[in-house]
Amino acid sequence: MGLSGNLGDANFGMIAFGIGVGSAFGSFLVGLFLDRFGAKKVILATAIAYPLSIIPLGYTTDVYFALAFGVILGSLRGATDTAFNTHGVQVERFYQRSIMTSFHAAYSLGGFLLGMVGSxxxxxxxxxxxxxxxxxxxxxxVIGLIVGFLMLEKHEVVEESKATVAADVSILGQGSNSTKIILLMLGFGFLLLGSMFGESSITDWGQEYGLRVIGVTAADAGVAVSVFTGAQFIGRVFGDRLAVLIGPSRLVFLSALIAIAGLVLPTVSHTHAAVLIGFAMFGLGLASIAPLMLSSAGRKDPANSGRNIGIVNCIGYSGMLLAPAIIAYVVSTVGIEKLMYFPILLLIPLAIFGPALMKQTQAPGNASNASDLQQKLS
Structure with missing residues (x-):
């Protein structure tokens, strides 16, 4: 688009902001359609519209045209993300165990591979x-259309009464208009802001932190950020097995502690090794938090899982909007050497309250009726 100078930076920031605003709006709005029409129809619609919204941005030379399509692209991106996460929660009912962290590991791997192709x-x-x-x-x-036809139809999703053998029953009740459930979703969303801000602090400022605070080379600082991304992928590969072994709420608590420790390490020890180890710990800690909390949010009220995940995602995407600006303000105000203090403070409430929100009473059941359910599903 030929953007340059201070005005170019401002215009580029405005386009990026428009994409973020659209993502938050699309995440919330699509929930209504997911609960009414089912995930498959919504995924097929977004699988067509989202890729088509990307193509015009490659040809535009006008800022306001780019801004308009950026809002459209962001809305469809948020809708697609929410639709796939809602479908993931529905598929979990068939597996009768956690699969969301492995699902999100594919998301991380896809981002890495597409980033290499884009470069x-x-x-x-x-x-x-x-x-x-x-x-x-x-x-x-093409990929979206192929995958979309493989999704579950609305009538193929396990009914709530059958899913209770494997899924948790919320202690808050199951009303579609339940104020308690909506407040719970808001709680999930605001707690996840801590992980969003933390991730932004590493991906946006991690290299600068290594250069200006630790004093390593640009290449070594870049490696540290890559270590964070790789550790996050590895953590998601094994996250579901750990969730089955120790329970999702305990895993979220331990993950938050590991993430906090990973940020504290380079803060107290300004060495290259501390940055590498700390960023790796932070990546491992963040890996399972968002998938497990989204899974828990989607199970609280199965009849309205689309709406509920949409609320959580909407707040999460708002974090993506706010984090770069707020972190830049923190850096410019107190100095980049204090960068890690801010996400640490936001992760402490997540460690305290996140597991409490996820705690649920288990539905009555045993191995035999779980086997009966599996035969019915088959």
């Missing part, structure tokens, strides 16, 4: 984004 395109097409955006948008459209 390759950027090195080949330096003057225009038309080819990369068109190719990747078209590829996403």
């Amino acid at each position: 390759m395109f950027a090195s080949q097409f330096t003057d225009s984004a038309a080819v990369p955006f068109t190719v990747l948008g078209g590829l996403m459209l």
